[in-house]
Amino acid sequence: MPRVPAPPFVSLSRCLAFCGALTVLVSCGGAASGDGAAGGAPGVPLGVTATAGSATSVHVMWNAVSVSGGVGGYEVYRGTTKVEEVPGARHMVDVTRLKPSTVYVFTVRARDKQGRAGPLSREVRATTPAAVAADRVAPSRPGGLRGRAVGSRAVQLSWSAASDDRGVVSYDIHQGATKIHSVGGNQTAAVVTGLRPGTRYDFTVRARDAGDNVSAASGSVGLTTPGTDDGRDTSPTGFRATTHRADGAYHLDLSWVPPRTDGVVTEYQIQLDGRPATSLVYGGPAPRDRAAEYSFYLGPKAGVSHRVRIRAKLPDGTWGGFSAERTVTTGA
Known part of the structure; x- marks a missing residue:
């Protein structure tokens, strides 16, 4: 387990700081659609639309696809050419570098987390408007x-x-x-x-x-x-909390299973004794279907009890429900 200790003799209040924040796209799509069979490939994306955004871009949107185990990503095709690939949490994309005054045909298909691709959606068309010379207004x-x-x-x-x-x-x-x-x-x-x-x-x-x-x-x-x-469907599960002693101080060790969402959770808030203590933000790949782990500094005193729980920032940018609360005592 990775350790993130603060220097010895740093007070707890100095450790209770947020690490940062992350904004994630909210879904443009409607209710999940095109369900795949249990254990099978994803279904067909429904509700696909394409709207010209400028003389050189088109905005493509679709509804989320539901599949056992979750969607790994979506592929967007212009004609027979794949032009964009986005994570499963996103249901829209701006296709750029297009030609003015041109009709384009788009389709979308989903891939599950094992890489299996579903069928292409129905075709949708969009016509880019004519270019306007030297338009800077x-x-x-x-x-x-x-x-x-x-x-x-x-x-x-x-x-x-x-x-x-x-x-x-x-x-x-x-x-x-x-x-x-x-x-x-x-x-x-x-x-x-x-x-x-x-x-x-x-x-x-x-x-x-x-x-x-x-x-x-x-x-x-x-x-x-x-x-x-009530947050029960969006809270981390399997939440565990223990303490260990290292370098003359006690540290809190946490582990949990991320909530199941249509997208990857990259930020968590840890609440200690009823108030926010710290935020964990993943700069690289975040755990999804396996246990996550984190450790931070508590202080040098033994026999101190703390209540701890955790919640996730969901792909739509809102906070999910809190996990079950655990109580730990340093030196116990």
Whole structure:
């Protein structure tokens, strides 16, 4: 097990600091679709759409596919050529370096974690607009952004059209700082799905023209999905906590199994005695289907008891439920 000790005689309060934060894309797709048979390859991605984002880019989206063991990734094809590959947590991609005034055909297929590929989706078409020479003027910002929850896992947004000297080609919807959706320039409304019940989300919209100039963000709208989410389906399992003594001090050793999500969990928050103690952020590959381990400094005194539990930041950017709480005593 990797050890992450602090220097001897460092107080506990100095160790209770956050390591960082991570923003992950929220799903554009709707309910899981195209279920694969148990033990078989993934099914067909449904709900595939393609919208020109500029004269040289197209935004492709699809619904999540459900398969035993989880989706490992999605492949996006332009004609017969694979042009993009994204992790299983993502259900959208911007295909770039395209030609203006051109019709493109796209399909999507899923791969499971063993590498088995499912069938291709139906074909969808998008036509890039004509290029606009020397266009350096961005559209005006969209106005009047408003929204409402549509059930416990989706919201509906609407806004006033932006203006541009050459015309608005598309609108980008952002959750926080992350682009999560895109619609055509003739639309001033969108539905964002794949959300969690009882969770607050903040959205903004930006306009984009054929020259890929992007407007300033609209005003922000905050929406809370109704319902409750007790977190049991999103909490780490098999959580264990022990202590060991090294270099004259005690250290807390933790292990757990990551929650099963449609995507990889790369950040955890550890709570000690009812308050956040530290965050664990993976800079490289994160454990997914095997136990994760972490160790940090507690202090030099024996006989001190602590309560500890852990939760994961989910691929949609929200926190999952806490694990079961464990009690440990240094020197026990």
